Amino acid sequence: AAGASMEAHRDAGNRAYRGGDKAGAARHYRLALQAGPGGEEEATLHSNLAAALATSSPAPGAEELLEALRHARRAAELRPGWFRAHARVGLALKGLGEFAQACRSYERALELQPSCEQSAEGLMDCARGAASPPFAASCKEQGDAAFRAKNYPRALVRYTQALKEAPTDAVLLSNRSATLAKMGQFALALFDAQKVVKAEPKWPRGHSRLGTALHGLGQVEAAYCAYAKGLARCPGEKPLQQGMARAIVDMPRVERRFANWREFPKFSMDARRPPGDVRVFCISDLHVDQHGNLGWCKMLSETAFKNDVLIVAGDVGDTMRAVQAAFQELAPRFRRTFFIFGNHEMWLRPGIEDKTYPDSLCKLAAMEAMLSQLGVETTPAEVAEGLFIVPLYSWYNSQWDESDPRPGRLVHDSFCRWPMGRDRAWEYLLGLNASRSARGLKRRREDYLISFSHFLPRADLSCPWGVPELAKAVGCKELDLQVSQLDSDVHAFGHTHLNCDTECGNRYEKDGGQQGRLSPGPRRNATRYVQSALEGGGGLYCVWNRGHSSGRRMGPEGEWAR
Numbered sequence: 001a002a003g004a005s006m007e008a009h010r011d012a013g014n015r016a017y018r019g020g021d022k023a024g025a026a027r028h029y030r031l032a033l034q035a036g037p038g039g040e041e042e043a044t045l046h047s048n049l050a051a052a053l054a055t056s057s058p059a060p061g062a063e064e065l066l067e068a069l070r071h072a073r074r075a076a077e078l079r080p081g082w083f084r085a086h087a088r089v090g091l092a093l094k095g096l097g098e099f100a101q102a103c104r105s106y107e108r109a110l111e112l113q114p115s116c117e118q119s120a121e122g123l124m125d126c127a128r129g130a131a132s133p134p135f136a137a138s139c140k141e142q143g144d145a146a147f148r149a150k151n152y153p154r155a156l157v158r159y160t161q162a163l164k165e166a167p168t169d170a171v172l173l174s175n176r177s178a179t180l181a182k183m184g185q186f187a188l189a190l191f192d193a194q195k196v197v198k199a200e201p202k203w204p205r206g207h208s209r210l211g212t213a214l215h216g217l218g219q220v221e222a223a224y225c226a227y228a229k230g231l232a233r234c235p236g237e238k239p240l241q242q243g244m245a246r247a248i249v250d251m252p253r254v255e256r257r258f259a260n261w262r263e264f265p266k267f268s269m270d271a272r273r274p275p276g277d278v279r280v281f282c283i284s285d286l287h288v289d290q291h292g293n294l295g296w297c298k299m300l301s302e303t304a305f306k307n308d309v310l311i312v313a314g315d316v317g318d319t320m321r322a323v324q325a326a327f328q329e330l331a332p333r334f335r336r337t338f339f340i341f342g343n344h345e346m347w348l349r350p351g352i353e354d355k356t357y358p359d360s361l362c363k364l365a366a367m368e369a370m371l372s373q374l375g376v377e378t379t380p381a382e383v384a385e386g387l388f389i390v391p392l393y394s395w396y397n398s399q400w401d402e403s404d405p406r407p408g409r410l411v412h413d414s415f416c417r418w419p420m421g422r423d424r425a426w427e428y429l430l431g432l433n434a435s436r437s438a439r440g441l442k443r444r445r446e447d448y449l450i451s452f453s454h455f456l457p458r459a460d461l462s463c464p465w466g467v468p469e470l471a472k473a474v475g476c477k478e479l480d481l482q483v484s485q486l487d488s489d490v491h492a493f494g495h496t497h498l499n500c501d502t503e504c505g506n507r508y509e510k511d512g513g514q515q516g517r518l519s520p521g522p523r524r525n526a527t528r529y530v531q532s533a534l535e536g537g538g539g540l541y542c543v544w545n546r547g548h549s550s551g552r553r554m555g556p557e558g559e560w561a562r
Helices: 002-018 022-034 039-054 062-078 083-095 099-112 117-129 136-148 152-165 170-182 186-199 204-216 220-233 238-254 294-299 320-333 360-373 422-431 478-486
Strands: 279-283 309-312 336-339 381-384 387-391 448-452 490-493 500-503 508-511 517-520 528-531 540-545 549-554
Touching: 002 022, 002 039, 022 039, 039 062, 039 083, 062 083, 083 099, 083 117, 099 117, 099 152, 117 152, 117 186, 136 152, 136 170, 152 170, 170 186, 170 204, 186 204, 204 220, 204 238, 220 238, 220 360, 279 448, 294 320, 309 320, 320 336, 320 360, 336 381, 336 387, 422 478, 448 478, 448 540, 478 508, 478 517, 490 540, 528 540, 528 549
Parallel strands: 279 309, 309 336, 387 448, 448 490, 490 528
Antiparallel strands: 279 540, 381 387, 500 528, 508 517, 540 549
């Protein structure tokens, strides 16, 4: 009965603490302790009671803080190797104004658990409040020595004390950012690194610190961009080059929108919607910065497509401004809008965007962030029950040209800058599809999946063969292996401006006798391949019409074209 009473009061105390009722939490923790739990459970209750007392109000009284200190120290006696007990001691001492003693308790907590953010924040607060040596240089020297000795909590104290005297010193902020990163405190490291970059935008170490903090937070794409921007200002800086290389490798498996897109609420928000309520349209190659094509976007009905899905398969425009203008018109007209980039979006036009973005990968990150703000989606989603949309990244390679698969002499898309090299861009971008092209989206035989890319996935699709070496910059047959793996019912694409709705030959397989090249194998290919390019005379093309497959053009007012 006593045990049951202890557990009941402990749980009630936890609920009260989470609800902000610190006095109620303290009362229940005291009652739980009266049951005499012993061992680790007793240490936990003393620690919890200390926290409730030390945070009972914005300015708790000395009596509460002294009681909190007694309970925290008892928790540390019972569990001397538990970081949280020492952090509670530091919390109580900080409230009592005993900053030097509090620093030592927080240091001990961080020695036991370097990644505890509350302990790091408490330590920095106390270091600022503690009596410090009169010169920032002295503190910096001691911090540097502690850092070299890998005593990161002590280094954190000294750098923080130095910053009290010189709060905008970029070197001190950089050193503290590095210390926090070594402790796994990447959010706090980021805060300092941002200050460094703002104060000294041409200093490479600030960009390196920023990239390290972002990478540690799992924001690998942002980390890559930080390294790239730093390298653009400081060419040849080795730590920045090394950081970029690490980020490129980690991006496909760490960055959420490449690796964990199923966790996004938008992936399943319409998963119970009846597929009979949905139409899916595709279009590509709008080129809104040419021929007045932005007017076509503005001409679309503002009411006819409110329940529908739009797929845009790349080449909306050359610049960020053009892409933004197009989707500001398109996105409000449809229930959901999906996009994948084409070659034109990755251009860095001289005098327009070549100084804004270090390379095309940075422009891609900025573009997808901008589109997310507009509600445009670039990750897979179930847009109705059993109806899936899957965007696929792609680029071209010379092997698509089956008549001569060797690299050509002409340089296509010279305004693009790919950090992994022009000839390896296709391979890297297909790697970003690794999780989205895996089997498993379809659950039932009647499920329907529409994938899309900008470039052509098969060599038996139409190409303007009269243009010299164009076939080397049109498609990527390896992309069709991912289409096959997805078991796509429809694959939409763009690029050539040759509109079609067709089936192709058998599925590709690797031919080991021809250096691993792809050629049709025995398996039947049931995928429909669709292009509806505005610049090719196309428009909205319906591939799913309220419960069944479709293949019809629709006019801008919502009327079926004849």
